[in-house]
Amino acid sequence: MPPMNQIVVQTILLPPDRRDETVLNQAKNLLTKSLAPVNENLADKDYLIGDFSAADLMLGHSCFMANRLGCVSEEMQNIKDYVARINARPAFQKAITMGE
Numbered sequence: 001m002p003p004m005n006q007i008v009v010q011t012i013l014l015p016p017d018r019r020d021e022t023v024l025n026q027a028k029n030l031l032t033k034s035l036a037p038v039n040e041n042l043a044d045k046d047y048l049i050g051d052f053s054a055a056d057l058m059l060g061h062s063c064f065m066a067n068r069l070g071c072v073s074e075e076m077q078n079i080k081d082y083v084a085r086i087n088a089r090p091a092f093q094k095a096i097t098m099g100e
Contacts, residue, residue, distance in 0.1 A: 003031040004062050007069055031071050035079060038063070042078035046085055060086040064096075 006027035010019050038059070041048065048055040060082075066072050067083045074080075086092055 003027040003034065004066060004071075007031065007071060008065070011069060028071055031066060032073065035063070035066065035072065035076060039076040039078045042082050047082070052089075056086065060092070064092075 004027075006023060010024040010027065038048075047053065048059060063072070063079055064083050064086055067080060072079050072083070
């Protein structure tokens with residue numbers, strides 16, 4: 001299971017008595033390692049390949065959720081800025097609020 005999925009399972013889906021801190025910490029560490037090259041790639045870009053693209057559709061939500069769950073460190077400012085740009089898009093706002 002990819003680290004972001006494991007983090008969601010361990011922090012949201014499982015009841016507290018079934019959560020495993022070791023699994024959660026391993027997933028967070030792996031996610032941090034996975035996000036490092038994304039953070040570097042975004043250093044001089046607004047979006048992953050320059051202009052908003054399908055790549056941002058696929059990765060943007062994962063970055064949004066990682067940030068929302070506190071898994072994006074302050075050192076990863078490029079990702080935090082990227083998430084803010086993704087979050088500001090009207091279609092993204094519509095998509096994440098559809099079930100509310």
